[in-house]
Amino acid sequence: MAVAAEIEPERSNSQTVRAQLAVRDLVLTGALKAGEHVSELSLVGRVGVSRTPVRAALHRLAEEGLLEPRAAGGFTVKAFSDRDVLDSIEIRGVLEGLAARLAAERGVSLTAIAPLRRCLAELDEVVRQTGRSVEIFSDYVALNARFHAVLVGLADSRPLERQIERAVNLPFASPSAFVMVQSTMPEARTILTIAQDHHRCVLDAIEQREGARAESLMREHSRLASRNLALALRNQETLDLVPGAALIRSSSIA
Amino acid sequence: MAVAAEIEPERSNSQTVRAQLAVRDLVLTGALKAGEHVSELSLVGRVGVSRTPVRAALHRLAEEGLLEPRAAGGFTVKAFSDRDVLDSIEIRGVLEGLAARLAAERGVSLTAIAPLRRCLAELDEVVRQTGRSVEIFSDYVALNARFHAVLVGLADSRPLERQIERAVNLPFASPSAFVMVQSTMPEARTILTIAQDHHRCVLDAIEQREGARAESLMREHSRLASRNLALALRNQETLDLVPGAALIRSSSIA
């Protein structure tokens, strides 16, 4: 089918996963507008699999929070207010803060923290660089994602990992969601420097078993994202750099 | 089928929901042991619906955290260490703490807080009562659940509600999970009194917009559950009063 060819032919192992990725992309790119009802049959044509995996994918995306189940059955694309986004970021901050505190309180061996130290050093290099801004930032995004993931692992708590994974699944709530927005701003380098100092201090706090400090640092760290969100909402064009921006219906279209 | 008759004939609207409830019960009662592989076909016979809704139910239960997806496909009943349970309770405390703080910081009108005040008054009465211990506690459980639910609503944040709902879905992480354990203990009344004082102080803190106080109170409040867990783990017989206790594989079977 012609339309199906639009979607990458990625022959992933599972049809369900393929459908999930395809539909998620449709939602995040705005091909399916917020509030719109998304029917199973229409997707069957678009992603080229039968109803069963499409159905499973829709349920999973509803669990992720991108779709909203209707009482009558079926799903609609969820719309997020700016406060919803803000709250999602705060939730992530609180949970990551808990992870940092647990790591600190329970103690982490030096060998366990070593990978994170290495990650920190790599981030240092990226921040120190003075090249093409966009490239620096995309390097930063990748390393930053790794840093956060490994940090959460230090808490060594499966329940917490699960909960954080869910919080981060909302694309605009991920630790790196708003980093690219900074790349368009004059004080870009400043913010990176501050964020990286957060990283460093959190590691120090964990090493010295300062739980409260580690926790509040991670919270404040997440608020960098909140601040970037506020900036992005002012100049609408930079908002396109944020994944899933199509879902954010700005309440202030004055 | 004879076996299907064991399950209540509850003709709920949806086959999927029926299957979900039935399988959840099988897991929580221990009919399906922790670690055991749960096959779709075997459940088809037990709950009396076809594979499609059973399959959907299994995926939902995996999302809830009661089942664990296997790489090869299918699911196993998840096992929880006591630390997993402890962490789950801590996660709930942290999230409910966030809810209380947001409510306090953003401000709550007196009319909005009124239902919670009423709930508090009803709890007061229950705590003051001096009747059959078990009845008092089951009354308390119901009211306590309502109190927590309404409190979370005060934060007025859909993302946070979603996240907390997920945290509470783990049966032993719910606010009332370990209340029944107290009913067997001599200092039962004492704990209820303390818990109720937490409730009262949190409301006061929210009214007076003391965010930090509201947050730390809710955290400490959740730690009552942690303490009850520790007690329940000592006398194994009281552990049966906890929903889903069958999933907790005590690491210390000394």
Place this chain on the structure above:
DNA sequence: CGTATCCGAGCTGTATACAGAAATACGCCT
């Protein structure tokens, strides 16, 4: 002209049939 009712199209929920993969058990070979 507005409103209520009825009918039809489309969609979801459910059941089942089929294919491929994994686990198990059996038999054969060493």
Place this chain on the structure above:
DNA sequence: AGGCGTATTTCTGTATACAGCTCGGATACG
């Protein structure tokens, strides 16, 4: 007698057929 390979069986993943329901439109009536 034990280990390995193969065959069988059982399972999951996927596709499709069917039934009931919901929603929208058209028509008739006030």
